[in-house]
Amino acid sequence: MGNETPKRPSRAGFLALLPLTLFAFALRAFLTGAVPMRYRWSWVPSLGIDLTFELDALSLVMVLLITGVGSAVFVYGAGYMAGMAGRGRLFGLLLVFMMAMLGAVTADDLIVLFVFWELTSVTSFLLVGFNHTDESSQASARQALMVTGGGGLALLAGVLVLADVAGTSSIHQLVSTAPVWRDDPRVVGALICVFIGCFTKSAQFPFHFWLPGAMAAPTPVSAYLHSATMVKLGVYLLARLHPAFDDLAVWEGPLVIVGTITAVWGMVLTIRERDLKRILAWSTVSALGMLVMLIGLPNPGAATATATFLIAHALYKAPLFFVAGNVDLAAGTRRIDDLGGLGRTMPFTAAAGWMAGISMAGIPSSFGYVAKDVMKTAKAEADVFRWVAYAGIFVSAASVAAAGVAVARVFWRGRPLRPDHAREGNAATWLPPLLIASLGIFLGLYPAPIESLLVAAAQNIGAATEVDTLRADNEAGGTALAVIFALGIAMFVGWDRLHELGERRTLPRFLRASAWYSALIASIPVVAGATTRRLQSGRLGRYTASILTFVFASLALTLVASVRVWPPAPHLTPNPSTLAVAGAVALMVGASITVCVVENGFVMLMVSSMVGLTSALVFLFLGAPDVAFTQLAVEVAFVVVLVAILVRLRRLDLLVVPHHPPWHVGLRALLALALGTVVAAMVLLGNGFTPDPAMTTFFFEKSVTEAYGRNVVNVVLVDFRAIDTLGESIVVTLTFLAAMPLLRLLRRHERPPTATDRGMSPRAHILDVAAGPLYILMLVSAVVILLRGHNEPGGGFIAGMVAVSATAMLAVARGARTAIARVPLGSARLAVASGLLSLASGLPAMALGKPYMTHLWATLPFIEVKVSTVLLFDLGVFGAVWGALGGLAARAIELDEDVSLAWEDK
Amino acid sequence: MIWLLAIGIGTVTAAGVFLSLSRELLRCVVGVSLLAAAANLIVFSSGHPEAGPKPPVVPVGLEQLVDAAAPLPQALVLTAIVIGFSLTCFSLVVVLAIAQQSKSNDNRALRDAEPRPGPDGKPALESLATEDQI
Secondary structure (H helix, E strand, O other): OOOOOOOOOOHHHHHHHHHHHHHHHHHHHHHOOOOOEEEEEEEEHHHOEEEEEEEOHHHHHHHHHHHHHHHHHHHHHHHHOOOOOOHHHHHHHHHHHHHHHHHHHHEOEHHHHHHHHHHHHHHHHHHHOOOOOOHHHHHHHHHHHHHHHHHHHHHHHHHHHHHHHHOOOEHHHHHHOHHHHOOOOHHHHHHHHHHHHHHHHOOOOOOOOHHHHHHHOOHHHHHHHHHHOOOHHHHHHHHHHHHHHOOOHHHHHHHHHHHHHHHHHHHHHHHHOOEHHHHHHHHHHHHHHHHHHHHHOOOHHHHHHHHHHHHHHHHHHHHHHHHHHHHHHHHOOOEHHHOEOHHHOOHHHHHHHHHHHHHHHOOOOOHHHHHHHHHHHHHHHOOOOHHHHHHHHHHHHHHHHHHHHHHHHHHOOOOOOEOOOOOOOOHHHHHHHHHHHHHHHHHHHOOHHHHHHHHHHHHHHOOOOOOOOOOOOOOOOHHHHHHHHHHHHHHHHOHHHHHHHHHHOOOOHHHOHHHHHHHHHHHHHHHHHHHHHHHOOOOHHHHHHHHHHHHHHHHHHHHHHOOOOOOOOOOOOOOHHHHHHHHHHHHHHHHHHHHHHOOOHHHHHHHHHHHHHHHHHHHHHOOOHHHHHHHHHHHHHHHHHHHHHHHHHHHOOOOOOOOOOHHHHHHHHHHHHHHHHHHHHHHHHHOOOOOOHHHHHHHHHHHHHHHOOOEHHHHHHHHHOHHHHHHHHHHHHHHHHHHHHHHHHHHHOOOOOOHHHHHHOOOOHHHHHHHHHHHHHHHHHHHHHHHHOOOOOOOHHHHHHHHHHHHHHHHHHHOHHHHHHHOOOOHHHHHHHHHHHHHHHOHHHHHOOOOOOOOOEEEOOOOOOEEEHHHHHHHHHHHHHHHHHHHHHHHHHHHHHHHHHHHHHO | OHHHHHHHHHHHHHHHHHHHOOOEHHHHHHHHHHHHHHHHHHHHHOOOOOOOOOOOEOOOOOOOOOOOOOHHHHHHHHHHHHHHHHHHHHHHHHHHHHHHHHOOOEHHHOOOOOOOEOOOOOEOHHHOOOHHHO
């Protein structure tokens, strides 16, 4: 693995110019005082979502981190990946990631922020799984995506609720209007969801386990995504929302508790590690915990501390990752036991490591010390959370030890050189860490240049007043500092012993978050299987019952929740019309009850058609003659078809009623009564709703004057709503065309006829004789009904149904083939041709520049008869109904007679 | 009037539900067609039908109609009746094909699409029907 002659860095490193330019622009924007800036484009105006981007000091801190570390990462990546496969993919993904991050930290709209947030999760998944042929990489990538992506979903839920409660999804407005809405009880639920989103992203306890797994990514990725930027997105969002919730207990409590647990536990896990990169990963988890805890602390200093530590951490952790990557490249191992004395052969990397290590340990003269100092002040001010200060001391001491392990153990010149083939790589690998780490030292010595930025950012996070806390020399903290260093050095010296202790005392399985995660993932197929087996029982009855129960429940809930205004109690006036309807309804109720109890299939059939007939009566008595006639014609054809099917079923011995146990009948009756009651209640309550009379008035006024028709129902069908009607006649044609292949299949597989079959389709001689004239009579009436339909009850549908009855009658009397042969063009062709005729009848209007389906009228010159494209349209409806349903009815009847005819033909 | 309609609609709905939950295929279809009839009546009742209204036909000599039954629900119901009929016919043909194939009109026997799980928890493939069983 030793790089005797360093490889040339990849030219892709020049991509660093892009983030570098952005960095320069961001810096310039701040120096010239152009911050805050706002950009706004409308995105989903109907939902009030705008592509609003706002660049204030907090965003600027993030943007500087993203572009600054990004520039270093591109240069470092070019050196690190020199000669490795898949460089292009890595750089492409890193660019996408960088853009997503920039979008996320500048978005002002929560929904827009969420979109970029998820984009960073997806690019993180692709980058963690960069070595996609390696199975452990795959597992790590999946785990990272499941945790952060799942958290993202929770975040979306939280964000949506917040936006709903606040009435805006703009963070800016959300914060400024917070006092108005934040006492809403839904806010607590929303905050829990937002916490889950941020805690998963920023690897907080108990979601911390995915971050060390993500170290399967190449080192530039680990340094960039999983230390400096992406994992800070959760921290960023919490800081962003902080001003809206700053003194709520439900906001501060979880942040401080979870943050502190994460900080401490992260350090405990750091001590247990021996892999250089994983040591850095766990200490990153701990640092993220510190940041979350700082946001939750209820004092003004905490905001400054958050902003300072945010930068300080990036300035030392990114170089340390680069250093770890260089050591890995040079030595071929990251185990600290196999490394030592590398400062001799890798001077530049070692220098970067030392500087970053000083900052991480918080030794005075480094920016890490400045941050630690500000943090200490913040914690000291927080009396309520005294224990947080003790936890802070432990974490700081452990950082000292971890920095010592990561740097001193590896590079200390006094140690024997291990491994002895390790050599410095190309300049692109050591220059970026050197630059960033020296910046960390420079800012430690002269914090002034960054001070105004940090204070401005702190004002975005909390109500921080102008606090000048960036002092590199704080005497009051001297004792605490001494304690921390003493403790840290003790931990560094005893690292191996502590490590052994940690190795031996592994946590029981049920306490490990990663074990919970694995159990959760493993349970998904199990639960899904059990649910599917339970829901998909394969029984038609259960499916129907569950659908109907759901319908009942939703209707019942709606009824319970709505304002119920019952219509006035009925009073039976001796009005003949009311009495007629009452009689029809009584018949209907009787028929409905009877149809449920009869055994015999034929009787059941007759009774069920009674329901249709009585509803025809209701229509007739309530001023709907067209509907009544249609219903009557349909009932006739329906009975004919049903009888044909029944006869066939009987011949196949399939009319036996299956056994229904009493519980089955009881449950069905219960559900039937429940639904019947709810539907009746719905009808009663719906009566209280008065429809807009304008619609009815419109039809009444325009029917004659504009559509030249006196039968308003027909005018609505063929003119005002002609396109609906067109669609409906096409549906009728389609059902016929769909049934055709089935019917053909049923005929083809007919079993050979037996002698007993002959008597099954007896022909009535009288019907045979009468059929011919009757057929002609019915067709003539159909044509009359069609022609007069525009002015009197009638029209294409009714005429079509009369013609269908005629065909069905002929099929029963003289055989289906005769009946079908008598349909002009043959049924299928008639149906399709009629559909086309209806379609075409709307075209002439377009030639005259009017909208499709505007009917044209003309008076024939000599006979003074008005003609119109309306008639063509209605003719099309007539033909479609006749062809499709006549064909369907005749073929259903044919199924029944098929055998006997075939037998006779022999 | 609405009370009468509500009673009628409620009963027809109940009968439709009762029949569609039957184990016999044919009764299921009849039940669904009853539910369709109930739905048509519901749409019709939304037009606030009152006792003894005039049908929405403009008398000869008049240009406008003033007081008559609401035409739009009627137009909707009219087409719904025809479509309901065509769909019922279609389902009857399907029922016939199914019954003939599975040699049973008991819907518990219809397990071709979702066969019972075999001993290994996966669907038992041998119970799947072959093409020539139709």
